Amino acid sequence: MFHLVQINLQRLCRRLDYTFHNIRLLKQALTHCSAGGDNNERFEFLGDSILNFVIAHQLFVLFPNLTEGELSRLRASLVKGDHLAELATAIGLGDFLYLGQGELKTGGFRRTSILADAFEAVIAAVFFDGGMSEAEALIKRLFHDDLQLQALENTLKDSKTLLQEYLQSKKLPLPHYGLLKIEGEEHNQIFHVYCAVQGVAMKAAGLGGSRRKAEQEAARVLLAHIKSTNPSHFSK
16 A cells, blocks of 8 residues: 555655655645544644745845835735645645545545645645755745746736736727625725726626725626637627
């Protein structure tokens, strides 16, 4: 059994581009608490801190003129659970998880929280096995595309700006925003707005605690819709 497990983990090592001296560290990083025994909860705790530090350092170096708030927003977008789960899925991490029967039956190997935790735990396992330099190198490899300047600069832009720039690049009409309704008491209002572009049949709806936030959400939805369709359907 151990031999088969070790072969599987060596496959993962190749995807990580890292060879473990102590393969049991990787096995523990991939063991969910539902499987019993030594699990990855403590590894996940440490991996989270290492990941935040390395990403923060990379952003600090790449963007010497950004404010603390802007750096924090960039870091949060990179280390949020949904994104870590996407990166974990990209390397097939779910195929190597050790889960209890309950989690196996309910598809735990696809669950966002489990994948994100295991991703962070693997970072800790590399740290224990090879030190901080190896953990940092792993993070840089896994986040290579995310740490490109253009991708990061786009993250700093809000959805309304991204939508406007996209439409201008395609020589399409600029968007129009309208207020649909306001719900709630004055101190706790919810704004409902729409975003429309001439020639696009769909009107995107957005809601938020302010009109600006609602417009940002509507712009995000409409931009995703436009990108998923053929721009040639626009009327001139």
